[in-house]
Amino acid sequence: MNSRRYFLKLSALAGAAGVLFPGLARSSGGLNKPVVVSTWEHGLAANRAAWQILASDGRALDAVEQGVRVPEADPRVRTVGLGGYPDAAGQVTLDACIMDENMNCGSVACLHNIKHPISVARLVMERTPHVMLVGEGARQFALDQGFTEENLLTAEAEADWRQWLKDRKVQPINIENHDTIGMLALDSAGNLSGACTTSGAAYKLPGRVGDSPLIGAGLYVDNDIGAATATGMGELMIKTVGCHLVVELMRQGASPQQACQQAVERIAAKLGDFARFQVGFLALNKRGESGAFCIQPGFNYAVTDNQGEKLLDGQSLLTEQAG
Structure with a gap:
C-alpha cells in the first residue's frame, strides 16, 4: 500500500x-483522446464506424454501440450477430452488454432472431429498471421496442453445423474459435464507454451463456480509471470476474498492458492445463492508453485515434514462456 x-x-x-x-x-x-479500441481484426471496420462519432465530438456510448453493430450485421463474421455459429440444436443465440461512464449498463442473453443485440441491450439500460433480460423475455422486449425478427442462420453457418453434427466434436475456445467483439472508447469529453457482443461458442449447449453479456466478466467501465473487455473462454472470465479485475489492477497503478497481463497470469496460475485455452483482455485507461494480453498467440486488436488506425498483436503468455 x-x-x-x-x-x-x-x-x-x-x-x-x-x-x-x-x-x-x-x-x-x-491525454490521447478521442480513441477507440476493439478486439480482433473485424474491429477495424467497427472502429471506423465508431470513429465517425468520436471525431465529431460524439459520445463514447453512441460510438461503441454503432461500432459493434458493424460486425453484428456482417455475415462474414462468424462469431457475432448475423451468420454467427449456432448452438448444438442449430439455433443462433446472441449475447451482448453495454456500459456507459455513469455505471449505467444493459444486457441481453440467449436472444433469438434479433440481429443487433447491442442495441437491445442499450434499451434495456435506458428504458427498463433492469440490467439484464434473457431468452424469450429479451426477444419480446426487442419486438415491443420496434425491432424486427429475421433468421440469423446463414446457409454457410448451417452447412458447418450439419458437418459438425456428424461427430459432434467439442470446439475448443481458442484462436480458431474466438467468440466476441469487445469495444472500448474514450471520447473528447474524457468519458469512457464499452460494448461487447457475440454469438457465443460454436455448437454450445442450448442455453449456455458466456461472459460477454455479464458486467464485470466480459466488460467493465469505471470512468475514473479505465475500461476492459475480454475474449476467449468465457467461463474463465466469469470465474475470475476478469474485466473488473483488470480495471482494479489499473486502479492500483498498473498500465493497461500490465493489468491485462497480470489478470491472464492469475487465471493461468489456477489452471494446470492453461495452454489448452485462450483468454485475452483488452484495456483502455482514462489517459487513452491501451494494452492487451492473452494466453495463446494470435489475439489481435484494433486501435483508432487521431494518428490513424492500426491492428496490433496482443502479447501472449505462451510466447513469453517460450522465449
Whole structure:
C-alpha cells in the first residue's frame, strides 16, 4: 500500500487526481483522446464506424454501440450477430452488454432472431429498471421496442453445423474459435464507454451463456480509471470476474498492458492445463492508453485515434514462456 508521504508527493506532481487514482498519476505524457479500441481484426471496420462519432465530438456510448453493430450485421463474421455459429440444436443465440461512464449498463442473453443485440441491450439500460433480460423475455422486449425478427442462420453457418453434427466434436475456445467483439472508447469529453457482443461458442449447449453479456466478466467501465473487455473462454472470465479485475489492477497503478497481463497470469496460475485455452483482455485507461494480453498467440486488436488506425498483436503468455 502507498504511504502517506508517497500520496503527498503524487499530489504535488499531479494534483488531486493523482492522490485518488495513482494509476493515472503514474502515466506520463498527454491525454490521447478521442480513441477507440476493439478486439480482433473485424474491429477495424467497427472502429471506423465508431470513429465517425468520436471525431465529431460524439459520445463514447453512441460510438461503441454503432461500432459493434458493424460486425453484428456482417455475415462474414462468424462469431457475432448475423451468420454467427449456432448452438448444438442449430439455433443462433446472441449475447451482448453495454456500459456507459455513469455505471449505467444493459444486457441481453440467449436472444433469438434479433440481429443487433447491442442495441437491445442499450434499451434495456435506458428504458427498463433492469440490467439484464434473457431468452424469450429479451426477444419480446426487442419486438415491443420496434425491432424486427429475421433468421440469423446463414446457409454457410448451417452447412458447418450439419458437418459438425456428424461427430459432434467439442470446439475448443481458442484462436480458431474466438467468440466476441469487445469495444472500448474514450471520447473528447474524457468519458469512457464499452460494448461487447457475440454469438457465443460454436455448437454450445442450448442455453449456455458466456461472459460477454455479464458486467464485470466480459466488460467493465469505471470512468475514473479505465475500461476492459475480454475474449476467449468465457467461463474463465466469469470465474475470475476478469474485466473488473483488470480495471482494479489499473486502479492500483498498473498500465493497461500490465493489468491485462497480470489478470491472464492469475487465471493461468489456477489452471494446470492453461495452454489448452485462450483468454485475452483488452484495456483502455482514462489517459487513452491501451494494452492487451492473452494466453495463446494470435489475439489481435484494433486501435483508432487521431494518428490513424492500426491492428496490433496482443502479447501472449505462451510466447513469453517460450522465449
